[in-house]
Amino acid sequence: MHSLLSQEDLAFKAHCEAFASQTLAPLAKKLGDINDVPQELRTCLAESGLYGPLFPEAYGGTGLSAVRICLAREAIAGVYAPADTTLAMQGLGGYPIVLAGNEDQKKKYLPKLAAGQRLTTFCLTEPEAGSDVSAIQTRAVADGDHFVINGRKRFISNGFSADMGVVFVKTPTAEKPNALSAFIIEKGMPGWNVDWRIELMASHDIVEFEFNNLRVPKENLLGPVGGGFKLAMQTLDLMRMSVGAAALGMARTAMERSIQYARKRVQFGQQISKFQGVSFKLAEMAVDIEAAQCLVYLAAIKKDRSDPAASLSSSIAKLHATEAAFRCIDQAIQVHGGMGVVKGAVVERLYREIRPLRVYEGTTEIQKLIIANHLIKQPK
Ligand SMILES: Cc1cc2nc3c(=O)[nH]c(=O)nc-3n(C[C@H](O)[C@H](O)[C@H](O)COP(=O)(O)OP(=O)(O)OC[C@H]3O[C@@H](n4cnc5c(N)ncnc54)[C@H](O)[C@@H]3O)c2cc1C
Known part of the structure; x- marks a missing residue:
């Protein structure tokens, strides 16, 4: 199977494995069970080079590569699962911006995510909408230069530690009552609260968010209305x-x-x-x-x-x-x-x-x- 990988990918795989055994394993021993992303883990991941394949070169990454994302996760998940969760969430919260962001959004957010200076997350699941995404109840309503978001998002990984996120909410119209739209949200925006730090069977930074009249500037709409x-x-x-x-x-x-x-x-x-x-x-x-x-x-x-x-x-x-x-x-x-x-x-x-x-x-x-x-x- 390794023969399917290029020499460059094999070198990246070796880099990830060395990082996992030499840097991450001792840190895992030191930090143990955690339900957030401590600064030491942030720094360690930021310096690892493992975020690179999640982002295009033009925005601070090393070029989007599914193969390398997989190689990175394969190398670290068995060593320290919380590090794997943080890496995965950087992809889940970053890739929608890679795919649908306009130039301003890409320039504003992606280089900081690629450098690990900011952590992000992906907010889709709700108390009444798990497998059935069409049951999402959180809504955004246009109000002048803003959208106002109300609702809840459950089981959001990285949720406590993330500095920002991408949230998928209903923006119903007469023709498309179930239309979803995506927004970039930032911690500190009034109305975004961590309502419940959920404790799982294994270490995991995971929460339920409450959005209570969260006002999001219109420029934070990600992609077209209805494209969520x-x-x-x-x-x-x-x-x-x-x-x-x-x-x-x-x-x-x-x-x-x-x-x-x-x-x-x-x-x-x-x-x-x-x-x-x-x-x-x-x-x-x-x-x-x-x-x-x-x-x-x-x-x-x-x-x-x-x-x-x-x-x-x-x-x-x-x-x-x-x-x-x-x-x-x-x-x-x-x-x-x-x-x-x-x-x-x-x-x-x-x-x-x-x-x-x-x-x-x-x-x-x-x-x-x-x-x-x-x-x-x-x-x-
Ligand atoms: C550790 C963890 C991290 C997570 N992180 C995130 C995150 O960062 N962001 C985010 O948005 N979400 C996240 N989630 C949510 C996750 O994606 C949902 O838990 C998952 O999609 C299932 O939804 P649910 O829990 O509501 O279960 P339900 O959808 O209620 O399903 C319950 C059971 O019914 C079955 N079922 C449902 N519908 C069908 C069907 N049509 N046919 C057959 N069986 C069916 C399911 O397979 C399951 O066995 C996370 C969850 C966990 C456990």
Whole structure:
């Protein structure tokens, strides 16, 4: 599979892996469980060069590359999941501006995001609108030079720490009562409140926002009125495959830990790796991981080539890699026996960290709907 990557991409992969093991792993040990993005993590990510592939060169990035976004997430997610979340959100909140921003918006926001000077987020989900985006209730109403936004956004990652975000809200018209529009919002705008810091099963900066007469200048409208749904889906098309990459990184860490443990743990007078019941689990993990890697890289390569099949491949990669990683990590706990469920064990942490990946950016069931829709739509 590596032969599909260019020499430059392989060099970037090596850079990400070195960053993960030499810089991020010690920081992860120091910071431990966090539900925000501390300054040290901000600085570490800003200096890592990993934000580069999320942004075009003209705006401070190293050139948009789905392959490199995936390689970065694969390298860091198994080492420190909160760092992966921050990186992913920089993409989810930045890519809509790359896609739909006008020149002023791009110049104002993208270089600071690419440099990690500002953190951003992506606000789509609401209490009554998860899988069903059409159920969004948050609304924007034009008022002079502003739009006034009222409503709530739930499960917003990076939400506590982000300095800005992109929010998708209803802007209904008589012809299009469900029209969505996107806006760039900035912390400090009166009417934007963090209403609930949600505590998850694993470390995650995640909140519910309340927008109470949030006044957003008209120049912060991102793309045309009514263009929000398409923009949100295009953004998810890019980032979904990278969720698969993060899952892949977590699964690989679990497999490596299992191999180490199975070699050293002795029962019945021999290393447990010599029992077929254990070694088969390692083999099954390797198969799941290699298949996931192929699907993730393939989806990313298609995306970078603007292949129209990239969207289908992105859902396939996300679905397979997240489900496969969950299986691997569950098996890794089994290989570790009781030591696998001790709080603080790496595989115990991974078990909690992998679970939300099967839910966010479209649940496994929603990926199946997307994949099936693609198949049914395809001409014979
Ligand atoms: C850790 C985490 C981080 C997140 N970060 C963000 C973020 O930064 N920004 C953001 O906007 N959102 C974010 N989300 C929200 C996430 O995208 C939603 O949780 C997800 O889309 C599912 O929506 P829901 O939770 O409302 O579940 P629901 O949509 O209520 O689904 C509940 C169950 O019903 C199933 N279901 C629903 N509809 C169908 C259907 N048509 N066919 C079959 N089954 C169906 C689902 O698959 C699921 O099993 C995050 C969520 C989590 C857990």
